[in-house]
Amino acid sequence: MSWNQNEVTEMLGISYPFFQAPMAGGITTPELISESSNCGGLGNLGAGYMKPEEIKKAINEIRRLTDRPFGVNLFVPNVKGIYADEDLAAMTKKLSVYGKELGVEETLIAQEKDYKALYEGQVEEVLRAKVPVCSFTFGIPDKEVMKELRKRGCVIIGTATNVKEALELEESGVNMIVAQGSEAGGHRGTFHQEESGLIGSMALIPQVADAVSKPVIAAGGIMDSRGIAASMILGAKGVQLGTAFLTCRESGVAFVYKQKLLNSTEEQTTFTKAFSGKLARGINNRFIKEMRNQTVMPFPLQNDMTGPIRKHAAKLEEADFMSLWAGQGVRMAKERTVKELMNELTEETEMILNSSY
Amino acid sequence: MSWNQNEVTEMLGISYPFFQAPMAGGITTPELISESSNCGGLGNLGAGYMKPEEIKKAINEIRRLTDRPFGVNLFVPNVKGIYADEDLAAMTKKLSVYGKELGVEETLIAQEKDYKALYEGQVEEVLRAKVPVCSFTFGIPDKEVMKELRKRGCVIIGTATNVKEALELEESGVNMIVAQGSEAGGHRGTFHQEESGLIGSMALIPQVADAVSKPVIAAGGIMDSRGIAASMILGAKGVQLGTAFLTCRESGVAFVYKQKLLNSTEEQTTFTKAFSGKLARGINNRFIKEMRNQTVMPFPLQNDMTGPIRKHAAKLEEADFMSLWAGQGVRMAKERTVKELMNELTEETEMILNSSY
Numbered sequence: 001m002s003w004n005q006n007e008v009t010e011m012l013g014i015s016y017p018f019f020q021a022p023m024a025g026g027i028t029t030p031e032l033i034s035e036s037s038n039c040g041g042l043g044n045l046g047a048g049y050m051k052p053e054e055i056k057k058a059i060n061e062i063r064r065l066t067d068r069p070f071g072v073n074l075f076v077p078n079v080k081g082i083y084a085d086e087d088l089a090a091m092t093k094k095l096s097v098y099g100k101e102l103g104v105e106e107t108l109i110a111q112e113k114d115y116k117a118l119y120e121g122q123v124e125e126v127l128r129a130k131v132p133v134c135s136f137t138f139g140i141p142d143k144e145v146m147k148e149l150r151k152r153g154c155v156i157i158g159t160a161t162n163v164k165e166a167l168e169l170e171e172s173g174v175n176m177i178v179a180q181g182s183e184a185g186g187h188r189g190t191f192h193q194e195e196s197g198l199i200g201s202m203a204l205i206p207q208v209a210d211a212v213s214k215p216v217i218a219a220g221g222i223m224d225s226r227g228i229a230a231s232m233i234l235g236a237k238g239v240q241l242g243t244a245f246l247t248c249r250e251s252g253v254a255f256v257y258k259q260k261l262l263n264s265t266e267e268q269t270t271f272t273k274a275f276s277g278k279l280a281r282g283i284n285n286r287f288i289k290e291m292r293n294q295t296v297m298p299f300p301l302q303n304d305m306t307g308p309i310r311k312h313a314a315k316l317e318e319a320d321f322m323s324l325w326a327g328q329g330v331r332m333a334k335e336r337t338v339k340e341l342m343n344e345l346t347e348e349t350e351m352i353l354n355s356s357y
Numbered sequence: 358m359s360w361n362q363n364e365v366t367e368m369l370g371i372s373y374p375f376f377q378a379p380m381a382g383g384i385t386t387p388e389l390i391s392e393s394s395n396c397g398g399l400g401n402l403g404a405g406y407m408k409p410e411e412i413k414k415a416i417n418e419i420r421r422l423t424d425r426p427f428g429v430n431l432f433v434p435n436v437k438g439i440y441a442d443e444d445l446a447a448m449t450k451k452l453s454v455y456g457k458e459l460g461v462e463e464t465l466i467a468q469e470k471d472y473k474a475l476y477e478g479q480v481e482e483v484l485r486a487k488v489p490v491c492s493f494t495f496g497i498p499d500k501e502v503m504k505e506l507r508k509r510g511c512v513i514i515g516t517a518t519n520v521k522e523a524l525e526l527e528e529s530g531v532n533m534i535v536a537q538g539s540e541a542g543g544h545r546g547t548f549h550q551e552e553s554g555l556i557g558s559m560a561l562i563p564q565v566a567d568a569v570s571k572p573v574i575a576a577g578g579i580m581d582s583r584g585i586a587a588s589m590i591l592g593a594k595g596v597q598l599g600t601a602f603l604t605c606r607e608s609g610v611a612f613v614y615k616q617k618l619l620n621s622t623e624e625q626t627t628f629t630k631a632f633s634g635k636l637a638r639g640i641n642n643r644f645i646k647e648m649r650n651q652t653v654m655p656f657p658l659q660n661d662m663t664g665p666i667r668k669h670a671a672k673l674e675e676a677d678f679m680s681l682w683a684g685q686g687v688r689m690a691k692e693r694t695v696k697e698l699m700n701e702l703t704e705e706t707e708m709i710l711n712s713s714y
Contacts, residue, residue, distance in 0.1 A: 164622075199624065200559065200577065201559035203578035203685035203686040206686070206689065207686065210688075226591050230587035231559075233709060266519060266560055267520070328561070
């Protein structure tokens with residue numbers, strides 16, 4: 001097997017089709033991204049929540065640290081969510097109780113922002129900076145955005161959680177499709193009915209690979225060379241790892257979050273909408289448990305509302321109120337440098353795939 | 358790669374470590390089981406709901422059709438479930454509405470049976486018949502049962518859905534452990550908290566394989582040689598396929614159920630407790646949808662209560678009231694003989710695992 005005959009490495013100009021997942025919320029530091037790319041993979045900036053000027057700064061810093069390709073991930077805005085005033089009031093009240101408990105001084109009154117304008121500013125910045133790779137989650141970017149990206153030579157990647165979404169992404173003209181299995185940590189990329197997007201990788205990868213002709217990037221539950229080799233055999237041309245990079249020294253996770261990752265087991269992760277309004281997988285904690293029966297606000301309003309609590313909890317190292325996104329492979333997480341991780345992945349995967357079993 | 362150096366084939370005296378899953382409810386006919394074994398795999402009788410005399414008859418028939426090893430699967434009885442009288446009354450009422458709609462003449466009044474006595478009778482029959490392999494779901498058989506099985510040379514297999522359960526099974530002395538990923542169709546084998554047993558195969562297989570020294574049999578989402586090869590690379594020593602055997606000509610599924618399997622997609626399966634009281638994955642239908650918010654009776658009382666409706670619906674070919682168990686790989690299901698399936702699996706898996714990729 002030779003990685004340079006691989007469609008993904010060829011199209012992107014990288015050495016190995018191994019992507020560091022674009023985890024949002026300050027985790028994908030320029031150091032994490034640049035080191036992933038410097039080691040021959042593809043580093044990705046989780047820019048979904050970032051302001052255009054923050055994206056600009058991050059891209060400049062990444063480019064200072066590497067001359068290799070890297071990607072930027074954006075959230076395609078959803079149709080504005082509907083909610084009842086009394087549910088908003090109940091959520092505000094519930095969150096302010098936690099705010100008081102934690103000593104949050106910032107106001108917890110909900111302020112719905114113009115999320116569409118934020119996205120447009122983000123796209124503008126990505127276009128201006130001529131980023132080599134742009135991936136999208138939560139939907140399909142419109143034709144105009146895709147056209148402008150293509151003009152600048154950008155490789156476009158979409159995220160699917162079932163075959164239907166993968167087919168729509170292919171139809172839209174993306175260059176590659178991330179197939180996100182239900183094992184994955186963080187937000188589900190599902191843009192159709194939420195329940196339709198919870199397919200385990202073992203079933204998702206071959207079914208998506210059978211349905212589309214664009215290269216499939218497997219994501220969800222992949223932690224080491226076994227997961228990579230298995231994904232390639234199931235039909236993927238590349239892989240995306242989140243949790244495996246989360247515990248790397250270069251990642252931006254808070255100390256207490258990293259400790260939780262290094263000490264959690266596969267059955268301790270759960271799905272919740274409590275932090276952001278959108279379904280996501282993370283390590284179960286008091287906030288998730290106590291919010292189980294509460295009606296949450298739509299994404300990303302709920303995310304903005306819980307922001308002050310999450311930020312303050314991180315400062316206090318209070319894991320019970322942080323969004324501890326993690327995939328079901330978390331038991332395999334190790335603390336190490338990106339270089340150590342990438343070396344292990346490349347050497348061991350080649351060993352598995354090159355040898356008869 | 359040589360299958361006869363494989364721990365599982367050696368211990369069982371079979372040619373390939375490929376198990377036909379023990380699907381309960383009349384699906385695993387003696388023809389399906391014997392043909393799976395005759396083709397070099399391991400056929401398994403789903404005997405969880407069967408009376409001892411039915412098991413005896415099935416085993417006799419299997420032995421008439423094959424002299425190869427085969428397995429029998431039993432349900433370890435759970436602690437007697439608790440329920441409120443008003444919930445029982447509400448369920449009886451709800452079910453009788455459906456019963457009337459379908460023209461079910463049988464009474465729908467709940468009759469709790471002595472499930473422990475049934476299990477003891479089943480075990481007695483398995484011991485008497487000296488079956489080569491006995492697998493267990495929903496728990497760990499007690500020491501006395503294991504001792505008697507071992508005395509008769511029976512290979513004992515347990516079912517785990519997370520690492521904790523796998524470790525407990527290993528400790529109990531089983532010979533092999535089925536690791537059931539969340540992709541699997543039918544009942545979850547989980548015997549601890551239900552939510553703790555929904556791990557996707559990509560994450561479950563390596564974590565279980567790392568934790569135990571007994572051979573791991575991967576189950577859940579495996580439909581073809583790609584799934585088998587991927588599972589072996591992830592750490593499994595064998596595989597168990599359910600949905601792939603369901604649509605074989607020798608399986609006992611009703612015509613309308615098979616048609617549903619051949620025409621469904623991965624996102625159409627869902628989890629429900631409505632049919633049996635225990636979480637299981639099947640193709641979504643009217644019954645599942647309308648029972649979403651109903652409090653169900655404990656397993657297997659709920660199963661007995663819905664039995665007349667399911668049986669009558671099968672006669673009427675009314676798929677909306679049948680338990681259409683199916684895994685998330687259902688899009689890959691094909692109608693064919695067991696021989697055609699087994700030939701494809703053995704030839705293609707060897708091709709994948711023997712060639713450098």
